[in-house]
Amino acid sequence: MRDHADRTPRLLPWTTPEGNPCFLLPSDGTGYVSRLADRLEAEQLGSAAVLIEDAERVLADRSWTPGELHLLTVELKNSLVTTHRVAESRGARLPVPAYEPYEDPDDDPEDYPEDAPDDGPRRP
Incomplete structure (x- = not known):
């Protein structure tokens, strides 16, 4: 299972000054840059959770x-x-699953034409 993970460079949670993605070569995940990336990702996700609460408060008012x-x-x-x-x-x-993904036999791709309009999310 680690073979796939060991070959895949890690996309880091920051970019170059030009806006290009940064990658980390595969390792055991315990190095300084890996730990720094883990901490930054945790902070980013925590900030997102706080922002969701702020949005709920602002919209409720x-x-x-x-x-x-x-x-x-x-x-x-952002x-x-x-x-x-x-x-x-x-x-x-994530490792590649050792099994084929489940496909619903009743789900026909023809039911979803490519040119069907997407009206976006609906209100309840």
């Missing part, structure tokens, strides 16, 4: 200004980018 709503949107977008990066990094290091 229903007394926001356009500027507050804009700032919240920008912060939520947090989503960060958590997506953490998920990509962690997902890439």
Whole structure:
């Protein structure tokens, strides 16, 4: 199981000054840079959790200004980018399953045409 993880470079939770991704060559995960990346990822996920609570509070008050709503949107977008990066990094290091993924025999790809409009999320 570690063969796949050992060959896959780790996507780090920061970028170069030019915005390019940074990777760490495979290791046992106990080195300084690995531990630093682990700590930063934990902080980023913790910040996302706090931001979610802030968003719930602001939206529940229903007394926001356009500027507050804009700032919240920008912060939520930045947090989503960060958590997506953490998920990509962690997902890439997961071992490849030794079994075939489950496919629902009743799920026909023809039921979902590629040109079908996506109206986005729906309100309950």
